[in-house]
Amino acid sequence: MNNDDVLRRDFERLETYVAEGDALREAFFSAQGEEVVRLAHVLAGALARGGKILLCGNGGSAADAQHLAAEFVNRFLIDRRPLPALALTTDTSILTAVGNDFGFDLVFAKQVQALGREGDVLLGLSTSGNSPNVVAALEAGRALGMITIGLTGEGGGAMRGLCDYLLAVPSRRTPLIQEIHITVGHLLCLVTDEILFGEG
Secondary structure, eight states: OOOHHHHHHHHHHHHHHHHHHHHHHHHHHHHHHHHHHHHHHHHHHHHHTTOOEEESSSSSSHHHHHHHHHHHHHOOOSSOOOOOOEETTTHHHHHHHHHHHHOOTEEEETHHHHHHHOOOOOEESSSSSSOOHHHHHHHHHHHHHHHHEESSSTTOOOGGGGGEEEEEEEEHHHHHHHHHHHHHHHHHHHHHHHHHHOOO
């Protein structure tokens, strides 16, 4: 296979991946776009009442949790006051202490118990919906009277019964699910800012 053939083959792979992602994105937002807006109103209401947002996930979803917490605390598109959001994935001393003493399944739940209050929001990200530490965090959040939100993949997994609001991407392909999750997160930031700080 010469170099042109290799490039052509790899470009076809790229086109296939992009087309699959585009189709999934269109299907998801056609079916669940209104729910994304509804969730932004939930977030805005909790923040307006003095609540905060806690976020958790593993791997790429941990990165998404940190990314979105930064957008709320710093800014998204408009300059406005910082909004209280915290990713539970960033304190290595807490994560390793809890993991060492009690097991990895409780690394988020213990932080929820320490930091969460009734009326706060807990947003858990898991492409399978079955990550034990995210499930345990949601259980802890519900016990405290927090508003629980889940971003998952097809079916919702164990998170389905623990979330007041669940957005399940209809796919089992982790990268494509994560691409939609971060888009949902950006839209939540965008609409929440408009609700709280827009001019009308």
